[in-house]
Amino acid sequence: MGKLKIVLSTSPFIHQEEDTPWLMFQVVFALIPVMLASFYFFGLSALLICATAIFACLLTEWLFDRTESKGASLKEGSALITGILLALTLPPGFPLWMVFLGGVVSIALGKLMWGGLGQNVFNPALLGRAFLQAAFPTAITTWSAPDGQYLMPRGTNFAMPFMQGESLDTITTATPLALMKFEHQATEIRNLLFGNIGGSLGETCGIVIILAGIYLAYRKVIVWQIPVSIFLTVTVISGVLYLINPQIYPSPLFMMLSGGLLLGSVFMATDLVTSPVTIKGCWLFGAGIGMLVVLIRVFGGLPEGVMYAILLMNAVTPLINRVTQQKVYGT
Amino acid sequence: MLLTLNHEQNGQITFKHGIHPEYYKELTQHLSVERMPFVEEYVLPLSQHIGAPSIAIVQKKQKVERGEMIAKPGGFVSVALHAPVSGTVTAIEASRHPNGQLLPAIRIKADPFATQRFEAKTPPVLEEMDQKQFVALVQSAGLVGLGGAAFPSHVKFSIPEGKHCKFLIINGCECEPFLTSDHRLMLEQAPQLIKGIKILARFLGVEKTFVGIEVNKADAIAGLQSLIQKEKTVMEVVPLQVKYPQGAEKMLITAILKKEVPSGKLPLDVETVVANVGTAVALADYFTRSQPLIERIVTVTGPGINRPANLMVPIGTPLHEVIETCGGLKPETTRILLGGPMMGVAQKNLEVPVLKGTSGVLALTGQEAREISTYKCVRCGRCLQACPTSLNPSLLGLLTRKGLYEEMKDEHLMDCIECACCSFVCPSGIPLVQGFRVAKAILREREAAA
Numbered sequence: 001m002g003k004l005k006i007v008l009s010t011s012p013f014i015h016q017e018e019d020t021p022w023l024m025f026q027v028v029f030a031l032i033p034v035m036l037a038s039f040y041f042f043g044l045s046a047l048l049i050c051a052t053a054i055f056a057c058l059l060t061e062w063l064f065d066r067t068e069s070k071g072a073s074l075k076e077g078s079a080l081i082t083g084i085l086l087a088l089t090l091p092p093g094f095p096l097w098m099v100f101l102g103g104v105v106s107i108a109l110g111k112l113m114w115g116g117l118g119q120n121v122f123n124p125a126l127l128g129r130a131f132l133q134a135a136f137p138t139a140i141t142t143w144s145a146p147d148g149q150y151l152m153p154r155g156t157n158f159a160m161p162f163m164q165g166e167s168l169d170t171i172t173t174a175t176p177l178a179l180m181k182f183e184h185q186a187t188e189i190r191n192l193l194f195g196n197i198g199g200s201l202g203e204t205c206g207i208v209i210i211l212a213g214i215y216l217a218y219r220k221v222i223v224w225q226i227p228v229s230i231f232l233t234v235t236v237i238s239g240v241l242y243l244i245n246p247q248i249y250p251s252p253l254f255m256m257l258s259g260g261l262l263l264g265s266v267f268m269a270t271d272l273v274t275s276p277v278t279i280k281g282c283w284l285f286g287a288g289i290g291m292l293v294v295l296i297r298v299f300g301g302l303p304e305g306v307m308y309a310i311l312l313m314n315a316v317t318p319l320i321n322r323v324t325q326q327k328v329y330g331t
Numbered sequence: 332m333l334l335t336l337n338h339e340q341n342g343q344i345t346f347k348h349g350i351h352p353e354y355y356k357e358l359t360q361h362l363s364v365e366r367m368p369f370v371e372e373y374v375l376p377l378s379q380h381i382g383a384p385s386i387a388i389v390q391k392k393q394k395v396e397r398g399e400m401i402a403k404p405g406g407f408v409s410v411a412l413h414a415p416v417s418g419t420v421t422a423i424e425a426s427r428h429p430n431g432q433l434l435p436a437i438r439i440k441a442d443p444f445a446t447q448r449f450e451a452k453t454p455p456v457l458e459e460m461d462q463k464q465f466v467a468l469v470q471s472a473g474l475v476g477l478g479g480a481a482f483p484s485h486v487k488f489s490i491p492e493g494k495h496c497k498f499l500i501i502n503g504c505e506c507e508p509f510l511t512s513d514h515r516l517m518l519e520q521a522p523q524l525i526k527g528i529k530i531l532a533r534f535l536g537v538e539k540t541f542v543g544i545e546v547n548k549a550d551a552i553a554g555l556q557s558l559i560q561k562e563k564t565v566m567e568v569v570p571l572q573v574k575y576p577q578g579a580e581k582m583l584i585t586a587i588l589k590k591e592v593p594s595g596k597l598p599l600d601v602e603t604v605v606a607n608v609g610t611a612v613a614l615a616d617y618f619t620r621s622q623p624l625i626e627r628i629v630t631v632t633g634p635g636i637n638r639p640a641n642l643m644v645p646i647g648t649p650l651h652e653v654i655e656t657c658g659g660l661k662p663e664t665t666r667i668l669l670g671g672p673m674m675g676v677a678q679k680n681l682e683v684p685v686l687k688g689t690s691g692v693l694a695l696t697g698q699e700a701r702e703i704s705t706y707k708c709v710r711c712g713r714c715l716q717a718c719p720t721s722l723n724p725s726l727l728g729l730l731t732r733k734g735l736y737e738e739m740k741d742e743h744l745m746d747c748i749e750c751a752c753c754s755f756v757c758p759s760g761i762p763l764v765q766g767f768r769v770a771k772a773i774l775r776e777r778e779a780a781a
Contacts, residue, residue, distance in 0.1 A: 008664050008679050010765050013672040013700040014352055014508065020706040020758045023378035076706060113519030118707040123566065223712070277725060296649075326742045329347075329720035330594035 012151045023272070025075030026285040028219045030212040031084045031267065037208045038201035042092040042144075045157055046201045050087040052096045056103025057083035064112045078117050082106050085125035085267055089227050089260060089307070090132070093144045098136055104130045123274045133307070143175055143198040175199045176258045177303040180250050185294045192257035203260045222270035225279055229286025230265045230293075231256060233315025249298060253323035261293060264306040274314045281317075281324035288313045341457050345572035346582040348719050350752045352508050352575055352673070355699070358549065359511045359632045364519055367656055369447050373415055373647035374684040375401070376436040380475040381407030381661060387437055393420045394442075398449050398625055401437055404470055410483045411473045413439070413623040415645035415651045417445035427543045429669050431675055435588050436684075439647070451620035452547055457530065461488070465534045473624040473687070474615040477609030478502060478513075478578065478600075479670055481688030484610055488535065490599065497602035499537040500587055500609055501528055503532075503544040503551065504571060504578030507671025510691045512628040515607050515641045517544070517551035520612050527615030528566065535604055541587050576750040580605045582719050594746050606698045629685055631657045635664030635694030651681035653692055666700045667692040673751045697748045698711045706759040714753035714763060720746050724753035724763045731766035736774050744770060 038046040061079035065072070073079070086106050090099060090171060106128025114120040131141050173196050176187035191197050196246045202209075217224035234255050243250040255261070269289055274287050289309045296305025378384040385402035395401055395414040402412035418441040424477040426436040441447070455468055469485035476482045489593075489631045490496055501524075517524060532540050544552050552570050559566045569587050571577055581592050583605060590601045597604055609627065625646055632639040637658030644653060652669070654660060668675040669689050685692070714724035722743055730739045744767060753763040 004660060004662065004664055006667060006679050007700075008677045009666075010677070010762075010768070011668075011670075011672065012755050012764070013666060013668065013675070013677070013695060014701050014755065015701060016350075016352075016554050016756050016758070018758055019704065019760060020709055023709075023711070024757055116393035116707060118709045268475070272709045272711040275710075277710055277715050277723070279716065281710075325723065326715060328594065328722060328746055329585075330591045330596070330746060331743070 019271050021075060023221050024081060025243060026082050026216065026219055027267070028077060028084065030216050030221075031081070031088075033208045034088060034202050034205070034212060034263070035084060037205040038088065038092075041204055041287040043202060045092040045144075046087075048096060048157055049092070049094060049099050049201060050084065052099040053087035053090075053103045054080060054083035056100045057107050058108035059088070060104045061112070064108060069223050073117065076117055078111075079107055080110070082128070083125045085202075086128050088263060089125065089129045089183075089200050091140060091143050091200055093142055093157060093274060094139055096157050098132060098139060101135075102132045105131045118273050120206070120273060121317070122311055123271045126268055126311055126314075129292045129307055173304065175295065180254070180258070180303070187258070189253055192254070200260060200263075205262045206257045206262050209262040209266055215260075216266070216270070222266070223275065223279070223282045225282040226270050226275060226286045226287070227265040229283045230269060230290040233287045233290025233295055234261065238293060238298070241294070241298060244267060255294065255297070257322055259297075264310055265289070268306075269310050269313070274317060274323065276317050276320045278321060278324040281320040284320050284324065285313055285317065288316065341574060344569060344586050346575050346585045346719055348717055348721065348752070349574040349576060349582070350717050350755055351573070352700075352755065353630075354508045354573075356514070358509070358510050358511065358634075358639045358640055359492060359630050360514055362511075362515070362549075362639070362641050364515050364628055364643050367642045367644045367648065367653065369441050369645070370415055370648060370652045371441060372421070372649070373418075373428050373439045373441065373645065374436050374649060374682075375412055375439065376426065376434050376625055376649040376684065376686065377405075377412065377493070378428070378434055379412070379481060379686040379688065380647070381480065381484075382406065382409055382410075383411045385409060385434070387423050388434075389420050389423075389437065391420055394418070395420060395439060395737035397445070397447055398621075398623055400471070400473075400623070401439075407469075408486055410475055410485070411471045411623070412550055413473055413625050414439055415625045415647050416441040416447055418442040419767055427680050427683050429686060437715060445451040449620075449622055449625070451538050451622070454618050454621050457533075459617060460534075462534055467615070469614065471623075472613075474610060474613055474617070475687050476607055477613060477623070477627060477688065477690070479507075479674065479688050479690050480569075481686065481734065483616070484606065487604055487606065488531070494599055495602065496535045496604050497538050498588060498601060498604075499528070499532050499535055499540040500583055500603060500605045501540060501604055501608055502578055502580070502583055503542055503548070503608040504583060505548070506545060506573075506578040507673055507675075507691075508539070508575075509632050509693055510671050511566050511632070512630045512632045512641055512690050513547050514551055516612060517548065517608055517765060518554060519725070521551075521554050523612050523615045524555070524556055524608055525566075526619065527611035527613070530614060530618050530638075531606065531611060532565070535605075538565070542568045543571050543577075543587055544568060545577055545582050546570045547573045550691045575752065576719060579604065579719065579748050579750055581748065586685065586769065593741070597716055605707055622686060627685075627687065627688055627689070630691040632691065633664075633668075633694040634696050634699065635661050636665075637661060644689075646687055647684045649681070649687065650678065650692060651687060654681065654694070660694050661696070663696040664694045664780070665697050666693075666695040668695065672700065673755070703760040707760060708759055708761055712757060713756040713758065717752040717756045719752060720748060722747060725765075727767060727770075728753075728763045731763075736777075739767075739770050742776060744774070747771065 110124030110127035235252040238255040292309035383405035422438040424431040428434040474484040
């Protein structure tokens with residue numbers, strides 16, 4: 001037995017197989033169909049924006065990674081998710097230099113500044129998007145319709161740095177939410193589900209996001225209670241409003257399928273790091289997001305409120321964790 | 332009043348949270364217990380139990396008989412120790428203990444010409460005994476909890492003034508992966524087990540006894556149920572859900588009685604005593620044929636063992652002899668453990684002996700006992716949903732890293748049962764329970780110093 005290499009360590013000696021990179025890459029895996037849908041509807045523009053955002057996020061992560069061996073944190077896959085999610089929240093005609101800047105801000109200010117993976121309070125992708133919304137309010141609300149010209153990127157994509165670019169060659173359109181808010185005009189549910197509408201890259205094709213969400217919940221990568229809680233709250237509140245006056249207020253189904261609600265509920269609200277750790281807390285967290293989304297959309301000045309709703313609830317997460325602590329055995 | 336709980340048969344009875352590891356029990360669960368051949372030398376550490384070490388009452392070169400007392404209890408929380416073989420005491424010296432320390436132990440060289448048969452003696456007469464005498468006898472029989480903790484049994488069995496014990500729970504869960512010694516014991520020694528339970532129930536004065544067994548041991552459940560058919564009002568087999576750590580004392584009480592043991596209190600505070608099946612059989616052995624605790628069933632298993640087996644091993648047998656009896660180790664073995672993979676202790680020196688609390692000898696390879704990478708905590712909350720005591724291991728882990736032990740106490744660190752569920756589920760491979768053990772030890776030390 002002299003040749004044996006016996007290791008000393010303390011129990012437990014067996015571990016569950018799923019590790020953190022596995023969890024992260026499951027999310028990436030679930031995001032692939034959503035990305036493909038955006039390529040289908042918005043062509044080369046979508047591809048370019050995704051590539052730019054991912055590149056910016058990975059580069060920033062790599063440049064500022066001061067921990068252990070350089071580049072180790074890239075393998076965790078979290079920067080990749082941030083890049084994809086950021087891209088999916090942007091309009092198809094968004095200038096690429098702004099995309100790049102957004103990616104840098106997401107990772108640098110949204111994650112690394114807090115101390116890296118697991119330490120950030122806000123969802124990095126949404127923080128980056130909030131920055132872009134504040135810095136470039138016009139560009140981020142200029143929506144071009146799916147035009148079927150796959151190989152022709154939108155002209156504004158190539159705007160020079162510090163320029164907006166001119167949108168001569170694309171047809172701009174309003175998003176279903178803007179139509180609803182400012183003109184009380186509803187979009188057909190079928191189009192909301194299958195994506196033939198104006199909007200951000202990843203939020204137009206509802207059915208793909210729902211399927212991805214079911215997959216992630218089934219693999220126990222996300223806590224299903226969060227999206228379910230959001231959907232329930234949105235349905236109840238907007239349902240009551242719709243019953244009061246269906247002329248002004250949108251139907252619950254429209255609320256659910258329009259804008260970034262699906263994408264946000266499935267991929268961003270469920271971010272492990274920035275959501276509560278207790279199940280009770282997750283229900284509360286989801287309910288808070290649902291309520292804020294309806295409030296902002298219906299009574300606020302903006303047509304869309306998912307981003308701010310999630311960011312606000314991210315800020316409340318530590319408090320939720322405190323008040324929803326589990327009852328310790330025997331106390 | 333007799334407790335009548337509606338115990339379904341489908342194994343839905345359990346506690347909150349916990350985990351479902353892979354069990355690997357098929358390696359040994361169908362193998363009958365074999366008797367381990369006697370070897371040349373035995374090592375008997377004076378501390379094989381929780382509490383004060385025993386005090387040696389033999390001298391070097393003294394001849395001893397199998398079953399003869401060789402060390403007396405070193406206090407109330409301490410038990411006697413007996414010679415596992417007939418032979419000669421060769422030394423009383425510091426020897427390597429499975430906990431890693433050098434601790435005093437009695438070494439006995441087996442007499443090659445002795446028959447090594449235990450001669451049954453007339454057992455003590457139960458009818459003439461009171462509770463106090465019973466407790467004293469249990470102590471002198473060297474009985475400890477055979478589930479792994481090795482807590483002196485007589486301490487559990489002595490009911491202080493003013494308290495009384497309504498329920499006896501016999502623990503046949505064996506929730507640790509790989510281990511099958513209790514399973515085989517319940518199958519092969521069921522009549523003796525019931526005898527032990529009856530003796531114990533009588534002296535504790537309980538109203539009802541429950542035998543908790545996980546449903547993955549259906550044959551043991553059926554066997555015991557058919558044996559106690561006539562005693563249904565006082566004895567009941569409770570089939571439990573297969574979940575780790577079902578065999579933890581508090582979890583077992585909660586599963587069966589639907590009560591929680593208050594924080595910092597003992598099972599007796601909810602009028603309950605819990606004893607392992609092995610302990611009950613050892614008790615019966617003593618009160619039927621005067622045989623003290625000199626041997627036990629050990630599951631020798633794991634993918635690194637050439638011939639897995641359930642062995643009846645004399646206490647004090649060196650580990651390498653046990654492993655050789657089972658065909659030796661495969662070259663891919665990377666870890667050797669005493670106990671199960673969740674709470675066992677890794678060994679490097681194979682000279683260490685099998686102790687009273689050793690339920691298994693495991694040889695694991697890199698496949699089950701994987702080397703895991705560590706990442707930062709992503710606050711996924713899995714540890715919170717795994718912790719059977721509903722602690723917040725994620726927060727405790729953070730506090731461990733910062734050395735904030737007093738703060739950990741406020742977060743109920745002392746209620747941690749060290750079952751290791753948190754470390755098992757952590758996707759970031761953070762050594763949570765490992766840190767909690769250290770923190771608890773430091774806090775206890777500080778308390779003792781103050």
